[in-house]
Amino acid sequence: MKSLCFDSGPIISLAMGRLLWILKPLKEHFGGKFYITPSVRRELVERPLKIKRFQFEALEVIKLLKEGVIEVYDTIPQNIANKLDHMANKTYTRDGRPLKIIHSGEIETVACAMALKNHGIVMDERTTRLLIEKPTQLKKLLGRRLHTSVQPIPQNIKEFTTFVGKIKIIRSIELVAAAYKLGILNDYIPALRNGKSTLLDAVLWGTKYNGCAVTENEILEIKKTLLTS
Structure with missing residues (x-):
């Protein structure tokens, strides 16, 4: 069955815009599964439940989980996740040191899609999307964000993109x-x-x-x- 693996960002964007409800009819039309990973669940539920300002958004996600609109993909292949973490965070350097550019939620989301035979990813975060789709454009973005010069490591970028393959990313x-x-x-x-x-x-x-x-x-x-x- 086809599926989409969601990072936390798109769900947060929809929740803040009072549009989270559209996921149910979208899933019905899609005819497949909507997954989040354990790390993404922590970002969407466990953490915001402790902050009164974001508690209702967390409750909305819990409701979607109860209804089966979103499911947690628990069987993240740790070997793939570890390799992604190692490779992605050695694609750029700052002051001669590897620059950590991808975090656990994004890594697990990519690993989820790879485990499901490269089914799609829903991700708003630009860094990971560029690293997968247009890695040569990432240098400018990172330099602007960090207000410093960053250097790509072409061989490491090539190894990462080859390992990940072609994954469709939507926002x-x-x-x-x-x-x-x-x-x-x-x-x-x-x-x-x-x-x-x-x-x-x-x-x-x-x-x-x-x-x-x-x-x-x-x-x-x-x-x-x-x-x-």
Whole structure:
């Protein structure tokens, strides 16, 4: 059965935008499994339950787990996760030292997809996505974030990308776009002259501001495509 492995970021983005409910109808249309890993569950449930500001979002995730919309993939192959950790965090250096750029939740999510024969990943975090899809573009991003010079290790990058292979990565913004295209959001179209445009602005920009790494140009292109399709 086909499946998608979720990192914590997209679920947080949807929860903060009050759009977490779209996962249930999206899963029904997808006809497969939605998985999170144990590390991602800790990020989404155990930690926020201790912080009053984020407790309700954690309860929303618990509800989805109870309903079976999301399932925890417990059998993460530790040998794959360890190798990913070792390889990914030796692809760039700062001041001659390896730079840790990927953390446990992202590592487990990639390992989950690999264990499931390279089924897709849902991930908003730009660093991991670039390392998998466009590793040569990561140097500029890391340098800008860290305000210092970083150096790639081409051989290590090649070994990592070869090991991971081709994994399809989508973001929460694509989930929201799919929900709109499938009519899942139709009840929210206001009775205005540009009602569809207003709804798309609300959900697309809201998803960006709630944590999804997406550019303004990408949002405009997604909106244009949805309005003309």
